Amino acid sequence: MTKQPSGPVLGTRALNRATLDRQLLLRRSPRSAQEAVAHLVGLQAQNVKPPYYALAARLDGFAPEQLSRLMADRKVVRIVTLRSTIHTHTAADALTLRPLVQPARSRELTAFRKGLAGVDLDRLAALARGLVEAEPRTMAGLREALRAEWPDADPQSLAVAARCTLPLVQVTPRGLWGRSGQVALTTAEHWLGRPVEPAAAAEATDAAVLRYLAAFGPASVRDMQTWAGLTRLRPAFERLRPRLLTFRDETGTELFDLPGAPRPDPATPAPPRFLPEFDNLLLSHADRTRVVPPELRGRAWQGNQAYRTLLVDGFLAGVWKLTEDALVVEVFGQGQGQGQEQGHRQGQRSWGAEQDAILAEGERMLAVLHPGTSYDIRFGAVVPRAGR
Known part of the structure:
Protein backbone atom coordinates (compact mmCIF):
# COMPACT_ATOMS: atom_id res chain seq x y z
CA MET A 1 0.00 0.00 0.00
CA THR A 2 1.33 3.44 -0.96
CA LYS A 3 1.99 5.63 2.03
CA GLN A 4 -0.14 8.77 1.96
CA PRO A 5 1.61 12.12 2.44
CA SER A 6 1.35 13.58 5.90
CA GLY A 7 1.71 17.07 7.28
CA PRO A 8 -0.44 20.17 7.63
CA VAL A 9 -2.62 21.24 4.71
CA LEU A 10 -1.74 24.50 2.96
CA GLY A 11 -4.63 26.06 1.08
CA THR A 12 -4.35 27.96 -2.18
CA ARG A 13 -4.08 31.37 -0.53
CA ALA A 14 -1.41 30.13 1.86
CA LEU A 15 0.64 28.79 -1.05
CA ASN A 16 0.04 32.00 -2.98
CA ARG A 17 1.28 34.24 -0.19
CA ALA A 18 4.31 32.05 0.56
CA THR A 19 5.33 32.01 -3.10
CA LEU A 20 4.76 35.74 -3.57
CA ASP A 21 6.89 36.49 -0.51
CA ARG A 22 9.79 34.45 -1.83
CA GLN A 23 9.34 35.95 -5.29
CA LEU A 24 9.71 39.44 -3.76
CA LEU A 25 6.17 40.31 -4.87
CA LEU A 26 4.41 40.88 -1.55
CA ARG A 27 6.58 43.91 -0.88
CA ARG A 28 9.42 45.30 -2.92
CA GLY A 193 37.05 33.77 -17.98
CA ARG A 194 36.64 30.66 -15.88
CA PRO A 195 35.51 27.08 -16.47
CA VAL A 196 32.01 25.68 -16.22
CA GLU A 197 31.81 23.75 -12.97
CA PRO A 198 31.22 20.05 -13.61
CA ALA A 199 28.06 18.72 -12.02
CA ALA A 200 28.74 16.50 -9.02
CA ALA A 201 25.33 14.95 -9.51
CA ALA A 202 24.04 14.52 -5.96
CA GLU A 203 25.57 17.66 -4.45
CA ALA A 204 24.59 19.91 -7.35
CA THR A 205 21.05 18.58 -7.47
CA ASP A 206 20.55 18.87 -3.71
CA ALA A 207 21.79 22.46 -3.76
CA ALA A 208 19.39 23.26 -6.61
CA VAL A 209 16.45 21.76 -4.66
CA LEU A 210 17.18 23.98 -1.66
CA ARG A 211 17.47 27.08 -3.81
CA TYR A 212 14.30 26.25 -5.70
CA LEU A 213 12.35 25.90 -2.46
CA ALA A 214 13.77 29.19 -1.19
CA ALA A 215 12.45 30.98 -4.29
CA PHE A 216 9.32 28.98 -5.21
CA GLY A 217 8.32 26.81 -2.25
CA PRO A 218 6.49 25.16 -0.69
CA ALA A 219 6.54 22.80 -3.66
CA SER A 220 6.22 19.22 -4.81
CA VAL A 221 8.75 17.11 -6.66
CA ARG A 222 6.72 17.58 -9.84
CA ASP A 223 6.75 21.33 -9.32
CA MET A 224 10.53 21.44 -9.32
CA GLN A 225 10.76 19.10 -12.28
CA THR A 226 8.49 21.50 -14.18
CA TRP A 227 10.68 24.45 -13.22
CA ALA A 228 13.94 22.78 -14.18
CA GLY A 229 12.77 20.79 -17.18
CA LEU A 230 14.29 17.69 -15.57
CA THR A 231 12.97 14.32 -14.45
CA ARG A 232 13.90 11.87 -11.67
CA LEU A 233 14.39 14.45 -8.91
CA ARG A 234 12.62 12.36 -6.27
CA PRO A 235 15.92 10.89 -4.91
CA ALA A 236 17.22 14.38 -4.14
CA PHE A 237 14.10 15.25 -2.16
CA GLU A 238 14.35 11.98 -0.26
CA ARG A 239 17.99 12.67 0.61
CA LEU A 240 16.98 16.08 1.89
CA ARG A 241 13.79 14.97 3.64
CA PRO A 242 15.36 15.01 7.16
CA ARG A 243 16.25 18.67 6.62
CA LEU A 244 12.87 19.74 5.23
CA LEU A 245 9.32 20.28 6.41
CA THR A 246 6.45 18.54 4.64
CA PHE A 247 2.93 19.77 3.97
CA ARG A 248 0.02 18.80 1.76
CA ASP A 249 -2.00 20.87 -0.64
CA GLU A 250 -5.77 20.61 -0.83
CA THR A 251 -5.56 17.69 -3.28
CA GLY A 252 -3.26 15.71 -0.97
CA THR A 253 -0.04 16.29 -2.94
CA GLU A 254 3.05 16.28 -0.72
CA LEU A 255 4.88 19.59 -0.56
CA PHE A 256 8.39 20.19 0.74
CA ASP A 257 9.76 23.37 2.28
CA LEU A 258 12.69 24.89 4.12
CA PRO A 259 12.14 25.12 7.89
CA GLY A 260 13.01 28.81 8.10
CA ALA A 261 11.26 29.96 4.94
CA PRO A 262 8.47 32.54 5.19
CA ARG A 263 4.87 31.32 5.08
CA PRO A 264 2.79 34.48 5.64
CA ASP A 265 -0.76 34.62 6.89
CA PRO A 266 -3.07 33.93 3.91
CA ALA A 267 -4.84 37.22 4.65
CA THR A 268 -1.65 39.24 4.05
CA PRO A 269 -2.40 41.99 1.48
CA ALA A 270 -0.85 41.53 -1.97
CA PRO A 271 -0.63 44.75 -4.02
CA PRO A 272 -1.12 44.69 -7.81
CA ARG A 273 1.97 43.83 -9.84
CA PHE A 274 2.70 44.18 -13.55
CA LEU A 275 4.76 41.19 -14.70
CA PRO A 276 6.41 40.45 -18.06
CA GLU A 277 5.52 37.68 -20.42
CA PHE A 278 7.03 34.34 -19.41
CA ASP A 279 7.60 35.39 -15.79
CA ASN A 280 8.83 32.38 -13.82
CA LEU A 281 6.14 32.95 -11.19
CA LEU A 282 3.62 31.53 -13.67
CA LEU A 283 5.83 28.79 -15.15
CA SER A 284 7.58 27.10 -12.24
CA HIS A 285 4.98 24.74 -10.78
CA ALA A 286 3.20 21.73 -12.17
CA ASP A 287 0.08 22.96 -10.36
CA ARG A 288 -0.25 26.66 -11.16
CA THR A 289 -3.46 27.28 -9.25
CA ARG A 290 -1.49 29.00 -6.48
CA VAL A 291 -1.24 31.93 -8.92
CA VAL A 292 -3.58 31.14 -11.83
CA PRO A 293 -7.23 30.58 -10.87
CA PRO A 294 -8.65 27.52 -12.66
CA GLU A 295 -11.22 29.60 -14.52
CA LEU A 296 -8.44 31.77 -15.97
CA ARG A 297 -6.21 28.94 -17.13
CA GLY A 298 -4.88 29.77 -20.59
CA ARG A 299 -6.06 33.39 -20.54
CA ALA A 300 -2.51 34.77 -20.57
CA TRP A 301 -1.70 32.86 -23.78
CA GLN A 302 -3.04 32.77 -27.31
CA GLY A 303 -1.43 30.15 -29.52
CA ASN A 304 2.27 30.55 -28.85
CA GLN A 305 1.85 34.21 -27.90
CA ALA A 306 2.34 35.01 -24.22
CA TYR A 307 0.93 38.24 -22.82
CA ARG A 308 2.33 40.40 -20.07
CA THR A 309 0.36 39.65 -16.95
CA LEU A 310 -1.27 41.57 -14.11
CA LEU A 311 -1.63 40.25 -10.57
CA VAL A 312 -4.41 41.55 -8.33
CA ASP A 313 -4.63 40.22 -4.78
CA GLY A 314 -1.75 37.92 -5.69
CA PHE A 315 -3.51 36.06 -8.50
CA LEU A 316 -3.55 36.40 -12.27
CA ALA A 317 -6.23 38.99 -12.99
CA GLY A 318 -5.47 40.40 -16.42
CA VAL A 319 -2.95 41.23 -19.13
CA TRP A 320 -1.34 44.43 -20.37
CA LYS A 321 0.63 45.95 -23.20
CA LEU A 322 2.43 49.15 -24.09
CA THR A 323 1.49 50.98 -27.26
CA GLU A 324 3.20 54.07 -28.61
CA ASP A 325 1.25 56.30 -26.28
CA ALA A 326 -0.54 54.16 -23.69
CA LEU A 327 -0.35 51.42 -21.12
CA VAL A 328 -3.41 49.31 -21.93
CA VAL A 329 -4.68 47.07 -19.13
CA GLU A 330 -7.25 44.34 -19.63
CA VAL A 331 -8.68 43.11 -16.33
CA PHE A 332 -10.59 39.88 -16.79
CA GLY A 333 -14.19 40.45 -15.73
CA GLN A 334 -13.24 43.88 -14.32
CA GLY A 335 -11.61 42.41 -11.25
CA GLN A 336 -14.04 39.52 -10.85
CA GLY A 337 -11.70 36.82 -12.18
CA GLN A 338 -9.12 36.59 -9.44
CA GLY A 339 -10.51 33.41 -7.99
CA GLN A 340 -13.27 34.84 -5.84
CA GLU A 341 -15.57 32.04 -6.97
CA GLN A 342 -12.97 29.52 -5.82
CA GLY A 343 -12.55 31.07 -2.38
CA HIS A 344 -9.07 32.45 -3.08
CA ARG A 345 -10.02 35.82 -1.60
CA GLN A 346 -11.18 36.63 1.85
CA GLY A 347 -13.66 39.47 1.91
CA GLN A 348 -14.58 41.73 -0.99
CA ARG A 349 -12.90 44.81 -2.38
CA SER A 350 -14.64 47.27 -4.64
CA TRP A 351 -13.58 47.45 -8.25
CA GLY A 352 -12.92 51.15 -7.73
CA ALA A 353 -10.30 50.44 -5.04
CA GLU A 354 -8.66 47.81 -7.23
CA GLN A 355 -8.65 50.17 -10.19
CA ASP A 356 -6.95 52.91 -8.19
CA ALA A 357 -4.28 50.46 -6.97
CA ILE A 358 -3.69 49.18 -10.52
CA LEU A 359 -3.34 52.72 -11.84
CA ALA A 360 -0.86 53.62 -9.10
CA GLU A 361 1.25 50.52 -9.81
CA GLY A 362 1.13 51.21 -13.54
CA GLU A 363 2.31 54.77 -13.01
CA ARG A 364 5.16 53.51 -10.86
CA MET A 365 6.26 50.95 -13.46
CA LEU A 366 6.26 53.56 -16.20
CA ALA A 367 8.27 55.97 -14.04
CA VAL A 368 10.90 53.29 -13.36
CA LEU A 369 11.28 51.86 -16.86
CA HIS A 370 10.17 54.70 -19.12
CA PRO A 371 11.00 57.97 -17.34
CA GLY A 372 10.50 61.05 -19.43
CA THR A 373 8.01 59.32 -21.76
CA SER A 374 4.36 60.28 -21.57
CA TYR A 375 1.90 57.39 -21.52
CA ASP A 376 -1.80 57.36 -20.84
CA ILE A 377 -3.12 54.45 -18.79
CA ARG A 378 -6.39 53.02 -19.95
CA PHE A 379 -8.45 49.91 -19.44
CA GLY A 380 -9.34 48.03 -22.61
CA ALA A 381 -8.87 44.90 -24.68
CA VAL A 382 -5.38 43.40 -25.00
CA VAL A 383 -6.18 39.82 -26.01
CA PRO A 384 -7.88 39.59 -29.43
CA ARG A 385 -11.24 37.88 -29.43
CA ALA A 386 -12.90 36.01 -32.26
CA GLY A 387 -15.17 38.30 -34.25
CA ARG A 388 -13.49 41.53 -33.20
Missing part, protein backbone atom coordinates in the same frame (compact mmCIF):
# COMPACT_ATOMS: atom_id res chain seq x y z
CA SER A 29 12.85 44.23 -1.78
CA PRO A 30 15.87 46.46 -1.11
CA ARG A 31 18.15 43.80 -2.65
CA SER A 32 20.48 44.73 -5.47
CA ALA A 33 19.67 43.51 -8.97
CA GLN A 34 22.48 40.95 -8.78
CA GLU A 35 21.27 39.64 -5.41
CA ALA A 36 17.73 39.34 -6.75
CA VAL A 37 18.78 37.46 -9.89
CA ALA A 38 20.71 35.04 -7.66
CA HIS A 39 17.87 34.60 -5.16
CA LEU A 40 15.32 33.95 -7.93
CA VAL A 41 17.71 31.46 -9.58
CA GLY A 42 17.51 33.41 -12.80
CA LEU A 43 14.90 35.32 -14.78
CA GLN A 44 13.11 34.03 -17.85
CA ALA A 45 14.59 35.96 -20.78
CA GLN A 46 13.25 34.66 -24.07
CA ASN A 47 12.84 38.32 -25.00
CA VAL A 48 15.13 41.19 -24.01
CA LYS A 49 12.78 43.25 -21.83
CA PRO A 50 11.17 40.69 -19.46
CA PRO A 51 14.06 40.57 -16.96
CA TYR A 52 13.84 44.34 -16.56
CA TYR A 53 10.08 44.28 -15.98
CA ALA A 54 10.51 41.35 -13.59
CA LEU A 55 12.98 43.28 -11.44
CA ALA A 56 11.01 46.52 -11.62
CA ALA A 57 8.05 44.70 -10.06
CA ARG A 58 10.18 43.20 -7.30
CA LEU A 59 12.85 45.70 -6.26
CA ASP A 60 12.78 49.02 -4.48
CA GLY A 61 15.02 51.55 -6.20
CA PHE A 62 15.57 49.48 -9.33
CA ALA A 63 16.63 51.21 -12.54
CA PRO A 64 17.18 49.34 -15.83
CA GLU A 65 20.75 50.58 -16.08
CA GLN A 66 21.59 48.43 -13.04
CA LEU A 67 20.90 45.19 -14.90
CA SER A 68 22.47 46.47 -18.10
CA ARG A 69 25.64 47.32 -16.19
CA LEU A 70 25.78 43.82 -14.73
CA MET A 71 25.52 42.37 -18.23
CA ALA A 72 28.15 44.70 -19.64
CA ASP A 73 30.47 43.80 -16.75
CA ARG A 74 29.79 40.07 -17.34
CA LYS A 75 28.37 39.58 -13.86
CA VAL A 76 25.12 38.27 -15.32
CA VAL A 77 24.58 36.55 -18.66
CA ARG A 78 21.86 35.30 -20.98
CA ILE A 79 22.12 31.53 -21.45
CA VAL A 80 19.83 28.57 -22.19
CA THR A 81 19.25 26.64 -18.97
CA LEU A 82 15.96 25.81 -17.24
CA ARG A 83 13.30 24.21 -19.45
CA SER A 84 15.74 24.65 -22.35
CA THR A 85 14.85 28.35 -22.50
CA ILE A 86 16.95 31.49 -22.24
CA HIS A 87 17.42 32.83 -18.72
CA THR A 88 19.33 35.74 -17.25
CA HIS A 89 21.61 34.24 -14.60
CA THR A 90 24.45 35.42 -12.44
CA ALA A 91 27.82 34.33 -13.78
CA ALA A 92 28.16 31.82 -10.96
CA ASP A 93 24.79 30.25 -11.70
CA ALA A 94 25.46 30.09 -15.42
CA LEU A 95 28.55 28.02 -14.69
CA THR A 96 26.80 25.63 -12.29
CA LEU A 97 23.24 25.33 -13.59
CA ARG A 98 24.14 24.67 -17.21
CA PRO A 99 25.80 21.31 -16.42
CA LEU A 100 22.90 20.43 -14.11
CA VAL A 101 20.35 20.76 -16.92
CA GLN A 102 22.49 19.03 -19.55
CA PRO A 103 20.18 15.95 -19.56
CA ALA A 104 17.37 18.17 -20.85
CA ARG A 105 19.62 19.58 -23.58
CA SER A 106 20.62 16.05 -24.56
CA ARG A 107 16.95 15.05 -24.82
CA GLU A 108 16.31 18.09 -27.01
CA LEU A 109 19.08 16.95 -29.33
CA THR A 110 17.46 13.56 -29.96
CA ALA A 111 14.79 15.25 -32.09
CA PHE A 112 17.51 16.31 -34.53
CA ARG A 113 19.36 13.00 -34.80
CA LYS A 114 18.10 12.33 -38.32
CA GLY A 115 19.74 15.51 -39.58
CA LEU A 116 23.00 14.59 -37.83
CA ALA A 117 23.63 11.22 -39.46
CA GLY A 118 27.37 10.66 -39.71
CA VAL A 119 28.22 13.64 -37.50
CA ASP A 120 30.65 13.03 -34.62
CA LEU A 121 29.15 15.18 -31.86
CA ASP A 122 32.38 15.40 -29.87
CA ARG A 123 34.18 16.69 -32.95
CA LEU A 124 31.32 19.07 -33.69
CA ALA A 125 31.47 20.48 -30.16
CA ALA A 126 35.23 21.00 -30.39
CA LEU A 127 34.96 22.69 -33.78
CA ALA A 128 32.04 24.89 -32.68
CA ARG A 129 33.93 25.89 -29.54
CA GLY A 130 36.89 27.02 -31.61
CA LEU A 131 34.63 29.02 -33.93
CA VAL A 132 32.69 30.93 -31.25
CA GLU A 133 35.73 31.53 -29.06
CA ALA A 134 37.64 32.98 -32.02
CA GLU A 135 34.79 35.47 -32.40
CA PRO A 136 31.15 35.49 -31.28
CA ARG A 137 28.92 33.96 -33.96
CA THR A 138 25.27 34.27 -34.82
CA MET A 139 23.36 31.02 -35.16
CA ALA A 140 23.30 31.57 -38.92
CA GLY A 141 27.04 32.12 -39.02
CA LEU A 142 27.69 29.09 -36.86
CA ARG A 143 25.39 27.01 -39.01
CA GLU A 144 27.19 27.93 -42.21
CA ALA A 145 30.63 27.34 -40.72
CA LEU A 146 29.66 23.87 -39.52
CA ARG A 147 27.98 23.07 -42.83
CA ALA A 148 31.33 23.49 -44.55
CA GLU A 149 32.59 20.56 -42.46
CA TRP A 150 29.45 18.39 -42.85
CA PRO A 151 27.83 19.40 -46.17
CA ASP A 152 25.42 16.44 -46.17
CA ALA A 153 24.03 17.14 -42.71
CA ASP A 154 21.01 19.32 -41.99
CA PRO A 155 22.38 22.83 -41.31
CA GLN A 156 19.80 23.65 -38.63
CA SER A 157 20.53 20.38 -36.83
CA LEU A 158 24.24 21.21 -36.80
CA ALA A 159 23.59 24.56 -35.11
CA VAL A 160 21.20 22.99 -32.60
CA ALA A 161 23.81 20.35 -31.79
CA ALA A 162 26.34 23.07 -31.00
CA ARG A 163 23.80 24.86 -28.79
CA CYS A 164 22.92 21.66 -26.95
CA THR A 165 26.46 20.41 -26.38
CA LEU A 166 28.13 23.71 -25.46
CA PRO A 167 27.26 26.29 -22.75
CA LEU A 168 26.70 29.21 -25.14
CA VAL A 169 25.97 32.69 -23.82
CA GLN A 170 24.60 35.68 -25.70
CA VAL A 171 27.21 38.42 -25.72
CA THR A 172 26.40 42.08 -25.21
CA PRO A 173 25.06 44.41 -26.50
CA ARG A 174 22.27 41.79 -26.75
CA GLY A 175 20.13 42.16 -23.66
CA LEU A 176 21.08 45.74 -22.77
CA TRP A 177 18.19 48.09 -22.03
CA GLY A 178 17.57 50.48 -24.92
CA ARG A 179 20.47 49.14 -26.99
CA SER A 180 20.46 45.38 -27.54
CA GLY A 181 21.41 43.83 -30.90
CA GLN A 182 21.29 40.54 -32.72
CA VAL A 183 22.09 37.30 -30.93
CA ALA A 184 25.80 36.47 -31.05
CA LEU A 185 27.21 33.52 -29.12
CA THR A 186 30.38 32.42 -27.41
CA THR A 187 31.06 29.92 -24.64
CA ALA A 188 30.38 30.74 -21.01
CA GLU A 189 33.98 29.83 -20.16
CA HIS A 190 35.38 32.24 -22.74
CA TRP A 191 33.02 35.10 -21.85
CA LEU A 192 33.39 34.74 -18.09
